[in-house]
Amino acid sequence: MTSKDYDSAMLREIRNSVAHLNSFNATQTFDYLASCMPPEEIAKYRRVILTGCGDSYCAGIAAKPVFENVESFKGTGMLPGTPTEALRNIEFTRYYNTYRGWDFNGPNAYRTLVCAVSFSGGPMRPREAMARINAVGGGSVAFTGNNNSNFAKEAKWVVNYNMAPGEPDVPQVRSYQASCFSLMMFGLYMSYCKGQMTRAQADEQRLAAMQYVNSFSGKVLADIEEKAFALAEKWEAIGVDLMDFVAEGADYATSFFGSAKMVESFGGLTTHDDAEDWLHINYFNRTPEKVGTFIIANETSPSFGRDLETIKVMVDVGRPLAIITDAEDISVFPEEATVFQLPKPKYRWANPLMQHIPMDYVAAFVGLMRGEYPYRRNQAPHDRDPHASRFIQSKMVVLGKED
């Protein structure tokens, strides 16, 4: 069997990811974003909160550096971006408190912009986020593929993905990429509206991101597929039954996302942590030879040095290890590890757009190898909540202005 003998809706999404982002890029122009939320509105906001559930929360973590404009203020004399937080949806809607200045009769509240992400628009919690920020007078933007959802209707502004509907029951790759990309472009748009970068800089950064995406086409993606297939076969052969994901900063989004794909695709156990805390906690797993470990160690990341040290310990303790990296010289990694050497983006915030691909492939292949149906649909006991009432029918609670 080779990887080409396998096919599934998820695999088709991964194989089409470059083409998909290209067509998505064509619809999410800065002019389109300006038609969603006018520049004079967006320029008012001094704090941004990115939120969503599951994959959408990950998209927020991935896009945060773009809102903070970490790349362009260095050495260019431009201003840093808007202070931005990526929050778990429940933490924003139920726990985000007034101590952040929300009780100063307004200014901080009405200068906070909440960008909530939900591709389907179905879950209650993102809608609750929109209602909550509206209740204190702040700004609400819905990022969604469903313009008619109650979630979109709750928001003051809507960024619609205008994407054709995908196949049913797929662990989502397409919508995650769209959410990341859309939020990132919105971050660039916000930065140039606020004068933190020029329009030319924003265009240049978008172009660089697309160049990075396109560098995955053809043989590069096919090679990743082969390598991921071999990895999936190897890990199935040694009986990997827990997967551990390690990354820091915006790359944490990728590792969290990757872990979710494993759960969705074949129900596998996963856990995730950063490279420092991993040494304190997850290091102690009793059966290291059965814990498939992914670490994202990008040369462009400020914690690359610590990643290398952690990788040494991982190999030393006997973990089956896969490294995802944008490093040009991969001789720094131990031979025992499977290294996915990915193209290096000009701006490091673009990494989360594509670096999840190896994990997605592993998720898809292992799912097919085990004959697992995504989301355990129509199987006991998971069929006891067939319409996902656990998050669609959840009660909406809007915390208003407290003191």
Add this chain to the structure above:
Amino acid sequence: MFYSETRSIQTGKNTYHDITGDMKEILEKSGVKNGLLVVEIPHSTAGVMATTGHVEAVRQDLVNEVKRLVPSRINFLHEESPDDAAGHIKCGLFGNSITSIVKDGKMVSDGKLGYFLMEYDGPRARKFVVAVMGE
């Protein structure tokens, strides 16, 4: 003859509390006709002042003026809290006790002065002690 009594009071932040009534009551209880009455506040950030008993605005002015004289600065050497440090100073300046002369079973200031427990920090549970001596 000596009689004393301790009473409790719950204060607010930078509030003042009329204790004239309590003093009169305790004086009556003591049965002393001629002598001295002392009221003392056993705290270091609350004190006592005597001023006009009738006009509310005067007392508000007094509180404001005391605040202006000794603001709760943040650079006192005493590091507990700015209100606490300022409270100690106010207490030192304006005193913790007042003595009143008792004549014919009444304080000589009766009807003219009011006695006020001044809270310089708060809200806190406070006490004040009234003692009467004489015959």
Add this chain to the structure above:
Amino acid sequence: MDRRDYENSLVKQSKVCQQTVEAVMNNIDYQALGEVMPIKEIFDAQKIIITGMGDSWLAGVAMKPVFEAVAKVETDAMRAIEFSRHLSSKQLGFSPNTPMVIGISVSGNPARVAECLQRADHYGANTILITDQPNSPSAQVARHVLHVGLPEGTPYGPGANSYIGSLVALTLMALRIGRVKNTISQNQYEDMKKAIMDYTVEVCAKMESFADQAFELAQTWKDLKAYDFIGDYADYATAFFGSAKVLEAFGGYTTYDDSEDWCHINFFLKHPETIGRVVIANSDTPSFNRLKETMAAIEKLESPCMVVTDADKSEFPASFNVFTFPKPRYFWLAPIMQHWAFDLVADYICELNGITQFRRDMPAFDTEIGKKRLRGGTEIVIV
């Protein structure tokens, strides 16, 4: 079977929990707090960032609410590596002595905390270290050092009392800030301090019955494939802490999430009957009703489930094993004690399965690289 034959370090620590809190409360007195946090520096801090690794990071997550509710200063708990390598330098030193960076490391040895403090100091932020070793390398680079003062002779093993020490220290710091900024009165300040001790005494009085319950549960849970922890916000710290104890004590499989995201992700885990779910659900929290919805989904999956709560058993599905803790006078005290429920379970599982803590018996873990992983060869980089 007698549970007294299956005691390891966590159970032993639970027996001296009250003495630990007493010692820390006595050690961190008014004077110690005043020296660590002069009034001017408290007023200078427009923001507070608490950072640390592993349990120390969780201490920040757990006590963030007391800073919000009492100190009323914007507070973030941040993983050490996120703070030292990924946080934008524009967030440090934008105003004198801001933010107030509180690093936590009981031993003071790992390089990363020293790196955090040096980076903060480099950009003009204020630095305070909470530690039990005032002469440690991290203490050398901190502007102020708060000595926790844990009693001597804590048995070697996964830390619970050291975690409590950090939690109590953070609480006392938040109370001092609140008192200085006059968000609480002296009365409230004293009552809050007393509430820490009152809550400790109340929980410690129930510790024996918790141990009974935990031992019974451990016997049915010892062969489960994995443990899945669910908690929101401050209770996420308790959930994550439980997961860390699983790894430290017996190296099992764990995973964790909040009540909302669990419904989107970990709901789909295969063979739910082999996964023990641990839910932290306190009745006063704003997401209590959400947690109940999540628990209804867990019930449908027929996973074994234990609940750590301050509410009555009757609030939860009948098949769940409920650890009811006393309700603290202030809601933010709950994380100081609620981790004990799973600590005890983890300890008994470890002993029932005859596993050595921290894998000290396994040759794979007995290597130079493994031993030096936290300190040796770790370079300090200021970005």
Add this chain to the structure above:
Amino acid sequence: MAYMEKTALRTEFESMTDITARVQEIVKKSGIKEGICIVHCNHTTAGLMVTSFWDKRGHRDIMEQMDMLVPTRNDFHHQFDTPTDASGHIKTAIFGTTLTLIVTGGKALLGSSQGILFAEFDGPRDRQYYVKVIED
């Protein structure tokens, strides 16, 4: 003709920094012999003044007297930042942030014991000020 230059400096908490030499240097650089020199500090918690530069302890006196006039209280209405910031705003309003000096003979006109001082009411901070010289 006019000439302008920006100067950066790092201050200490509640400190005074003598910037006379730097201002004279800029005046000299401008090549202007007769005219006006404006010194402007673009901050809200730092100001400018002309005073005797001989004795640094005298500067401490000014700062302490300012502290007595405008104590750094904790109950300012301006609660957004810090008490030092709130009192700093008031002190700066009293001091002013702009000085106008006469330029004659290629130098800013100052008395024999007069100096130009940059007064920091918060700090330590990175600060800056501008000097503009305009020819008659």
